[in-house]
Amino acid sequence: MNKLKIRLKKADFYVFSGCERMIIGLKIAVFSLFFAPGALFASDTAADNYALYCVQCHGLRGDGKGINIRDMSVQPRDHTDAKAMSGRSDAEIFKAIKEGGLAIDKSVQMPPWAEVLSDAEITGLVSYLRTLCKCSNGAGK
Amino acid sequence: MRLPLWCFLSVFYSVAAHAADGDALLQSECAACHNLTGPAAATVAELRTRKAPDLFYAGNKFRREWLVRWLQQPTRVRPAGFLFLNHIKPGAKSDVVDAASLPTHPALDTARATAAADALMNLRPHDALIAKEKLAAGTLSRAMGEMVFDKFSGCLACHLIEPEYGGVSGPELYSAGTRLQAEYIASIVRTPQAWQPKTWMPDKHISDANIVKIVRYLDTLSKENKHE
Structure with a gap:
């Protein structure tokens, strides 16, 4: 039973970690889109x-x-x-x-x-x- | 009367072989110059590397019967080449087309032209854009059409409406009515950048009523000029 709890905690930790990574990634993408669009899209002179x-x-x-x-x-x-x-x-x-x-x-x-x-x-x-x-x-x- | 199985299978296999021939033909004869898969060029620099018009939406753009004829006897649709920038030079009075730089399109025999046209007509990623255009049948006099096309919309600046009259940076339009699907004409006039983000065809915010008139005018032109 204790082993199961530990496994669940680990699993929970990894799920939240993935979500956090996704949110951070989205924040970077949104920031880039508004403040540095050239970094995401090639632009013309x-x-x-x-x-x-x-x-x-x-x-x-x-x-x-x-x-x-x-x-x-x-x-x-x-x-x-x-x-x-x-x-x-x-x-x-x-x-x-x-x-x-x-x-x-x-x-x-x-x-x-x-x-x-x-x-x-x-x-x-x-x-x-x-x-x-x-x-x-x-x-x- | 029931047809024997071998009869059905032979028709099926000949149709399948024709389609396969057409696809193979596009790869061997067309892919070196035309983009057959998309996407459209995203930058001016990328556009300048393209040697010929994109064909990945050919089935949404062309009329099949025109393709079959034209592939056997190609004529110049774009007087200054696919991208005028790659084929012009300064002249005495104005910039001129460097005719020596314009490539000649190879001709195909009837069987290969038919197979290639059929394969091209299968390339239809923009069915949704075409479906948006609802065009009622109708005609328009040349005089009225020219008023909308030239005076109200300024299209003559870039397009020929006779072999020696009009602008040359865009494709000639005296055969557009037989070359292009009516819905494609309406759509490219309405939202050119939905088809090609880096097209030099402007979105002039032409009204629905005038788009219909332009489509009908180009149909009238192609019938009067009989240039195909």
């Missing part, structure tokens, strides 16, 4: 995202001369144009990328990318565009 989503219209050089422009009714923005690009605030550019051209009274041909890009990735793209135009943030600058 701003240059990757620009290449896949923007180059088709804005071009390999970012000059608005992509492969799709021939029959476009409105030509894409030249991202290397410092004068035009500095006339747009970071917030406006962010909004155009996330919600599309119509959101800033521009062409429907500029799509919304909210479903594929996180806010952090869009912010990264805004910074990337500033490197292409070699211009700073701020309306009218």
